[in-house]
Amino acid sequence: DTGVSQDPRHKITKRGQNVTFRCDPISEHNRLYWYRQTLGQGPEFLTYFQNEAQLEKSRLLSDRFSAERPKGSFSTLEIQRTEQGDSAMYLCASSLGLANTGELFFGEGSRLTVL
Amino acid sequence: TQLLEQSPQFLSIQEGENLTVYCNSSSVFSSLQWYRQEPGEGPVLLVTVVTGGEVKKLKRLTFQFGDARKDSSLHITAAQPGDTGLYLCAGAGRAGTALIFGKGTTLSVSS
Numbered sequence: 437d438t439g440v441s442q443d444p445r446h447k448i449t450k451r452g453q454n455v456t457f458r459c460d461p462i463s464e465h466n467r468l469y470w471y472r473q474t475l476g477q478g479p480e481f482l483t484y485f486q487n488e489a490q491l492e493k494s495r496l497l498s499d500r501f502s503a504e505r506p507k508g509s510f511s512t513l514e515i516q517r518t519e520q521g522d523s524a525m526y527l528c529a530s531s532l533g534l535a536n537t538g539e540l541f542f543g544e545g546s547r548l549t550v551l
Numbered sequence: 552t553q554l555l556e557q558s559p560q561f562l563s564i565q566e567g568e569n570l571t572v573y574c575n576s577s578s579v580f581s582s583l584q585w586y587r588q589e590p591g592e593g594p595v596l597l598v599t600v601v602t603g604g605e606v607k608k609l610k611r612l613t614f615q616f617g618d619a620r621k622d623s624s625l626h627i628t629a630a631q632p633g634d635t636g637l638y639l640c641a642g643a644g645r646a647g648t649a650l651i652f653g654k655g656t657t658l659s660v661s662s
Contacts, residue, residue, distance in 0.1 A: 440593070469649055478557075478639050478652035479594065492649055516555060527593055537582040537601065537643050542593025 438462060440543035442528050448549045449518055456514045457546040461530030468511050469540065471527040472505055479506045479527055485511060553578040553644050555653035563659045572656045574640035575622045580625050581643050583616055583623045584650065588637040597625075630660045 441460045449455050461468045466487050471479035482501065483493045487508040500518075505511040515522055525547050529540040556575045564570055574583065584600045586594035598607050600616035600623060607614045611634075613626040623640055637657050642652040 441592075476637070476655070476657055478637075478655040481649050481651055483569060484649045493578075529593070537584075539584075539596045539599070540594075540641075542595070544591065544593055 440528055440530055442520055442526075442543040442546045444546055445544065446547045447547075448551065450551050451520060452517055454514065454516045455518055455548060457514070457526050457528075457548075459511045459528030459530075459543060461510070461528070462532075462541055465469075465530035465532045465541070466508070467531045467533070467538070468505055469529040469531070470511070470513050471529065473525045473527055473545070482513070482526075487537050515548075518548075520550045523548055523550045553580070553642065553651055555640055555642050555651060557638075557640060557653035559656060559661075560654065561657050563661070566610040566631055566660055566662045568660075569657070570627050570630060572625045572627075572638055572658075573622070574624065574653055575619065576642065578642075578644065579620050581620070581645075583620075584641045584643075585614055585625055586641060586652075588639060588655075589635075593629070594637075594639055606623050627658075628644055630658075632660050632662050634658060635660050 443458045465544040469484040471481040473479045500516045503513045525545040527545045529542045531538040558573045565620045584599045585597040588594040598614045603618045605616045611628045637655045639655045640653045
């Protein structure tokens, strides 16, 4: 399968713990995005990378969230000191090109439950 | 902040009916995309509209981009149970910014 893959698919954690999600984009895609989605709602933008550079970060993203794409390939999203409000599906997407009109290819998401 | 408002939020119809979903904003977008998402999966692109007034057809689905590039609509003719899903519009604003999504329309088509 050469699509976007995310790991883990499900994560249950206790409040206050740190969690990390990994995203492997389609290999030739230079842009990588992280979105958060709650049930029945649209994806909420978190951050995106062009190659290894983090070009935009949502103002809604607290300092507990950090993302990296060290070699311009896979990316990690870390949430520190998780809160119950962080429970959501975390979606990764990738696209090709420099324009923001390109098709986003999404992974199946990593579902986080904070107890 | 650019926002996309979708309506209706929920739609439950019978097979064979027609429906229209709306996506509106007070901001101008360089393009709008429509995605469909099924449970447990990521959104999948249906269409991209770029030019004001543009109309695109994809089988029973018709997409329109408003003349002012602030709104869009999705019309489905003779809906089928396979059309069930979450329909999302997404807009691209100024260059270099990421796509933002509306909150979606959950469509349920029963046979």
